[in-house]
Amino acid sequence: MQMLKLWRTFKEGKENFIRNGWLTFATVSILSLSLFIVSLSFLLGMTSQLILQNMREKVSVSVSFNPDVTEEKIFAIQKELMTYKKEIASVEYVSRDAALTQFLAESGNDPTIAQAIKEIGENPLFASLVIRAVKPDDYPLIVSEIQKSTFQNDISRINYEKNKKIFERLDRINKMTGKTGLALGAIFIFVAILITFNTIRITIYSHRQEFEVMRLVGASNIYVRMPFIFEGALYGLVAVLVTIILLYGIAYYIAPFTNGAMAQGNFMDLYLNYFWYLFGGLSLLGVTLGVVSSAIAIRRYLKV
Amino acid sequence: MPDVQPIIRFENVVKTFPGNITVLDNINIVFQPGEFVSLVGASGAGKSTLLKLIYAEEVPTQGEVYFSERPVGKINRKHLPFFRRNIGTVFQDYKLLPQRTAFENVAYALEVDGRSTAEINEEVPEILEIVGLGDKMHKFPKQLSGGEQQRVSLARALIHRPKVIIADEPTGNLDPVSADEIIQLLLEINSFGTTVLLATHNKGIVDKIGKRVVLLSKGQVIHDQNKGKYILS
Structure with a gap:
């Protein structure tokens, strides 16, 4: 019922x-x-x-090398960095030519920019290593280690400061x-x-x-x-x-x-x-x- | 019928409403099983309140109302719905559920009792047939005339085979012909042994019924006559 x-x-x-x-x-x-x-x-x-x-995960640190540093030297550094598997996920080499093509592509293949670069007569960009950390929190550590490393004199610039602001x-x-x-x-x-x-x-x-x-x-x-x-x-x-x-x-x-x-x-x-x-x-x-x-x-x- | 146990008994009942308004003043009255009683009096004489005390819609301020010698005021609120199934009520405004058909309105009273669908399908058409609405079972209240709505209401009051039918101004909204039909039905129900309490101020109806008449005025019973007529107070 x-x-x-x-x-x-x-x-x-x-x-x-x-x-x-x-x-x-x-x-x-x-x-x-x-x-x-x-x-x-x-x-x-x-x-x-x-x-x-x-x-955050896409962010990377790019280390640019002075123009007088040879490719072989950069490859050696790349190899060395790759051994820190705990902190570093990948190290990618970007040659001067690749950097230029990338730059032109990013600027929308603007003919005036291409023209300007032609007038300079040489590629103004540097070869670089693009480093990705396993954890975003590790970037400060990686950057400070690179700054203290044996190849510190070969480095032209580390674009971490700019990224740091983005992180924050x-x-x-x-x-x-x-x-x-x-x-x-x-x-x-x-x-x-x-x-x-x-x-x-x-x-x-x-x-x-x-x-x-x-x-x-x-x-x-x-x-x-x-x-x-x-x-x-x-x-x-x-x-x-x-x-x-x-x-x-x-x-x-x-x-x-x-x-x-x-x-x-x-x-x-x-x-x-x-x-x-x-x-x-x-x-x-x-x-x-x-x-x-x-x-x-x-x-x-x-x-x- | 002095040795029969009264069905309803009022003992020194006083009912006052907030503001010290006395609606019923020391009422002592007895209704016997099977009686047909017309309660008459002007508006505000206390007829409706007296009836409400019986089905426990109101509680006496003083005194006690007994139903089959059971004090109504002492019924646990939880048990009120079950108690009310002993009493069928009919009102001036029919009090039908507007979103239900005539059949569903009557069936509702059985549904709340937990009766089976088979029982409902058998008993409801039967009772609607008795009040003369066999062919209008599936109409909604707004599709029925006043007299027909009141008959649905009466069918619903009857479905529990109550011991008492309380009709509070059932003809108040009806034309004379429909009113007459309702009264005839009440008399017929009474002839099967059901006690009927009818509150009205329609003199013509009361005189025609020719049964017990109780006259209320200003909250007091001032006339109680078997086979009475409506005496103007």
């Missing part, structure tokens, strides 16, 4: 959900919007975190986005709870006369209350589905802009990779919001 009653209250909640028309629409919209904003700010925060992490800036941005993301998320969740609670309260308010009738014909409190709990859960579930679809749309549009910006691929890959976590988390949040709002709201009108 209890199962029968539970099934009936569920059916009734479902029917309320369908028959309420625009109130259902309004509640689901608000709830979806809240969930959407919360999950989007979470996803974007995660994306920026990942992009920054990726950028990245760190700052990273920390700031983390904090603002967290603060914004918290604010949105709070607003979402308030709005959802009020919308569901309005829905229940529109039913308040019916509570009296239900109790008069002998419905127990729990029997009157359960359909609204189920209704709240349904609002949550449908809102989660809407949110998931909206997020897919957003991911579809953002994806091209984030191509290759992070190790995980683009925004869409991130969305798909974390789909089940996202779905689970949202369901938990959405259904809890719906059920708790209903439970609180109905208490107000169910004075027995």
Whole structure:
């Protein structure tokens, strides 16, 4: 008999959900919007975190050698550096010619620049070794070791100082986005709870006369209350589905802009990779919001 | 019927509302099983409050109301819904659930009791047939006339086979013909042994019924007559 009653209250909640028309629409919209904003700010925060992490990993130190240093000497240094496997991930040799082609390519093959270089008569660029660290934190150590090394007199320039500033800036941005993301998320969740609670309260308010009738014909409190709990859960579930679809749309549009910006691929890959976590988390949040709002709201009108 | 246990008994009942408004003033009255009682009096005489005390929508300020010699005021709030299944109620405004059909409105009273779907599908059409709505079961309240809505409400009140039917101004919103039909139904229900308490201020109806009449005025019983007529106070 209890199962029968539970099934009936569920059916009734479902029917309320369908028959309420625009109130259902309004509640689901608000709830979806809240969930959407919360999950989007979470996803974007995660994306920026990942992009920054990726950028840090892409950063390298390049050591330029004086023009009188021979290629053989540079290869020897490269070999020596390669032995520090714990700290150094790779050492790549960029010859003067390669550096020039790269420079021209980076300046967009501007003919005036090519012309200017031709007029100088010789390649103004130096050969260099591009060093990547295993961990970004190791760069200061690597740089200081190179500066103390036997070949320190062959070095023209280490472009670490410039990179150091970028590192520091990245760190700052990273920390700031983390904090603002967290603060914004918290604010949105709070607003979402308030709005959802009020919308569901309005829905229940529109039913308040019916509570009296239900109790008069002998419905127990729990029997009157359960359909609204189920209704709240349904609002949550449908809102989660809407949110998931909206997020897919957003991911579809953002994806091209984030191509290759992070190790995980683009925004869409991130969305798909974390789909089940996202779905689970949202369901938990959405259904809890719906059920708790209903439970609180109905208490107000169910004075027995 | 002096040796029969009364179905409802009021013992020194006083009901006051906030602001020191006395609605019922020392009421002592007994209703026997199977009686048909018309409660009459002007608006504000205390008819509705007296009825509400019976189905425990209100609690007496002083005194006690007994239902089958059980003090209504002492029923645990948790058990109220079960107690109310002993009493069928009909109101001026029908109190139907607007988003349910006639069938569903009546079925609801059985659903809350945990009755099986098979039982519901058998009993609901039967009772709707009795009140003459067999062909309008699947209409929503707004698709029915006032008289028809009141008959749905009456069917719902009857579905639990209650010992008592409480009808508070059931004809207040109805045209004379529909009103007459409702009263005829109440009389018919009464003839099967159900106690009927009818509150009304329609003189014509009371005079036609020709059964016990209780006249309330300013919260007091000032007339109680078997086979009475509506006496203007």
